[in-house]
Amino acid sequence: MAQKKPGEVEAFLSRPDFSFPVILLYGPDPGLVSERSEKVAELSGVDRSDPFAAVTLAADELEKDIGRLYDEAQTVSMFGGTRLIRVRGAGNGKSLAEAVAELSAKKLDGAIVILEAGDLKKSSALRANAERGKFAIALPCYQDEGRAIDKMIDEEMRESGLTIGREARDELRARLGANRIASRGEIRKLCLYALGTSSVTEEDVRAIVGDVSADTLEETIDAAASGEVRRLPHLIDRLVSAGTATFQLHQQLLRYFQQLQTMREMVEKGGEPVGRVVERRRPHFRRKHAMEVALSAWPLDAITTILQRIDADILASRKEGGLALTITRQTLLDVAVEAARLRTRH
Structure with missing residues (x-):
């Protein structure tokens, strides 16, 4: 064996x-x-x-x-x-x-x-x-995470005779993921763009690296959790075309609502303001508003219910691999519809 x-x-x-x-x-x-x-x-x-x-x-x-x-x-x-x-x-x-x-x-x-x-x-x-x-x-062979992504970045930087600072690396990592070949292609494109300089900057990353992964993934999760139903189909299609695995969408959604559950307990049981709880998490400025909207809309009991639904859908998608994308898409849309409904109650 x-x-x-x-x-x-x-x-x-x-x-x-x-x-x-x-x-x-x-x-x-x-x-x-x-x-x-x-x-x-x-x-x-x-x-x-x-x-x-x-x-x-x-x-x-x-x-x-x-x-x-x-x-x-x-x-x-x-x-x-x-x-x-x-x-x-x-x-x-x-x-x-x-x-x-x-x-x-x-x-x-x-x-x-x-x-x-x-x-x-x-x-x-x-x-x-x-x-x-x-x-x-x-x-x-599983998704690039942590040291694996850093290793890929280091390989391409070394090959091009470039260095990359911590802030630029963090920005680059946030834009990579999903598909290994697409991610490596983005890094090589960045290196080509930066040739003639000694170091890659955050501005270089933002100027040349597309949102092949995390940007769109986070945007999709935020849209679902905050009830932006109309934007979801387009965002999901972008992720699928970029090679994002359906399990990654489900897992990210599950982690988000687990995090939201902890935060909501601080609001309902600890009496803390939504803004302060979100600020403590230090989300990226692009995500801050969507997180505040979601935290304001979802009460604890609704979060518990939706977590059970997500768990069930993850199991179903694993059992029926051929229907995984359909199941995941429906999960996201149902979450968004429920979030939009909850927002109307506030």
Whole structure:
């Protein structure tokens, strides 16, 4: 059995162990999965421009003709050396999961198979078979947070011969997230913009880096919690097009209302003014008004009810992965409608 914890994956990727020739990468961020898959492919030493040595297959097509995967994995390279087979879009397909179990039962001779998958549950046959396979390894890929984002920023700054101060870094981190490839692209664009200078400033960040993530995510949560129903569909669409995972929306909404619950207790039980409670949280100035509106509108009992609803919807979206976006969108809209209703009572 071979599997890595999320925090161990970067170390593995720095020196991939190809004694496990079947490598599964999975997670909710397709950009991060793709980037890490590309790194493994690069370090395999196979010439990816050589069609006789490297091939990319689509998982949905393999479900119709799984024999193609067996043929590619067991074919000896025409000019010798290792063959590289990449499978994209893997999920819960039965044929592919069975093929992984069979291909990883004994060591492939002269082939490496890299599979890119979405966010697989522990019960997923593909994930389970990769974790159990004698010659396979499963690598979970999760969203950039904390040190991972800082590492990506540092890599690109170092490559461009630039430095970045704390304030500028904080501003940049607030604008990155969701999709790994999109985030790295934004950092590279920023570095290109700042070439010729020694350090990246907050003004540089604001001038060039788009709101690929957190800005829109926070704006969406604020709009829902404060009852701005008409703005929500557009904000949700922007997040989805930027690659934001639906679970991230749900989790952010849950955390926001948990925070709101604590704050509301200070208002209702501690008798503190809304403005003072919000000020103590030190929100970004762009979020301060929306937080005051939400805290004024939502009483404790309504917050408790909506937290139960969000919990239930998170569970439902995990059970019905294909409906996750629909469920998440409806949760946000229902929260916004309820917030708008509550505001009319004040």
